[in-house]
Amino acid sequence: MSEKPSIRWGIVTVGLISSWFVEDLLIERPDAPVKHIIQSIGGRDLKRCDEFAQKYCPYASPKLYDSYEAVYSDPDVDVVYIGTPHAFHKQNMLDAIAAGKNILCEKAFTINAKEAREVFEAAKAKGLLFEEKVIGDVYRTFADFAIEIDIESLPQTSRYKDLSLGAGTLLDTGIYSLTWALLTLDPGSPGHSEKPIALGIQSHEDGIEVTTSILLQYPSTGRQGIVTSSSKSNGHPNVFCTIWGTNGLIEVEGPTTSLPLSFTVYPKMEGDPNSGSLQRGEGTKHDFAQIGRGFIYEADSTALDVLAGRKENAIMPWSETLHVLDIMDSIRKQGDTCYPGHDESL
Known part of the structure; x- marks a missing residue:
């Protein structure tokens, strides 16, 4: 039996949504199409990052960083998960794009459509992946x-x-x-x-x-x-x-x-x-x-797209986000x- 393909995640911020996402990623699933690895965790406080890792991924041994930028720069990260408040999504994504990273960003993608268009234009220039998740007529x-x-x-x-x-x-x-x-x-x-x-x-x-x-x-x-x-x-x-x-x-x-x-x-x-x-x-x-x-569905979809070299998800394309x-x-x-x-x- 061939080994499952794997994808390495960088987690940006250590709030509630990120904890839910990480917990879901590490659920044992025999039928999972891909193996998810928590490669690194970044936040503004290294102590909080360490507490987060010990609580939500105690067996993963991820790298811990006291900045988001360090996650973007980590060469071993395949995809960055952004779980910050939505007011910060635009800048977080632009910074990750500049570092050449694929991204999965939580809803709301940005505060408004104008910011989303700015992010997509930057992503197009870099060639990177973005994803967002019987009764008659x-x-x-x-x-x-x-x-x-x-x-x-x-x-x-x-x-x-x-x-x-x-x-x-x-x-x-x-x-x-x-x-x-x-x-x-x-x-x-x-x-x-x-x-x-x-x-x-x-x-x-x-x-x-x-x-x-x-x-x-x-x-x-x-x-x-x-x-x-x-x-x-x-x-x-x-x-x-x-x-x-x-x-x-x-x-x-x-x-x-x-x-x-x-x-x-x-x-x-x-x-x-x-x-x-x-x-x-x-x-x-x-x-x-x-x-x-339910976070495993967006995680699996993102991982399979990255592994296949796709830059846009067929179910949630950029145009649908806009x-x-x-x-x-x-x-x-x-x-x-x-x-x-x-x-x-x-």
Whole structure:
């Protein structure tokens, strides 16, 4: 039996998202298509990097650096994973590009589409890889990602409260709700998406966007979507997305839009709604194996692309990243949400 190909990761920053990513990478999976190696970890504090390595990858023995730049310069790193707050993504990626590194960057890719275009232009010049992750005709989707956060009690330096870090629900959680709507409603394919009409409204407290609601419509089909995110309350404990079709509906279950665990398919309701006899038929539930927090899918996809020499992912091409960011830019303009240092030229 031939040995699995391997990919060596450089981890940039030692926050919560990076810890989840590393934990998922190191899960033992007999059917994994590639072996993931934590080659190096970089942060602004070497002690925190050491604590991170001991806790999340105690058997990996990665190199530890007290700067991100050292990770980019490490000749043994194949791909850099960027898990910093999204306000820093653009500069982190430009620095990694300058060092000739392939990159996997968490959502939101950048604060706005303008920054993403700047990153892609730099990547094209270097030739590097970037990746971002039964019911008839679908005609309507609702998706919500709401997690209650007591923002008022947090320090001003919190990423949930500091505008310079991109505080707000749309970039943090709303992007996941939006992704579900685009996946189910868009009549096109990745790289050939139709631009929907997008109407948005946002609520703010102390200058921070705390709730976003988006209404989408695709002109070619009339399909519509409702997308919401909020830090004012928790969402439904089980169902975060409902997809309506001409012959039934699908409810997607899980704690959040970023962690689906199952879905249930229901046939079209029967009866007369005017007489109160409308009934929902029995649904068929489909569970799928949960591997960690789901980061292994983006990691495997990135690794296989790098090993194959591909510079762009077929499922999430650069054009799709820009498509999503353009929609979010439009919503923030309508909602009067601006990030100093990023949005001046929009």
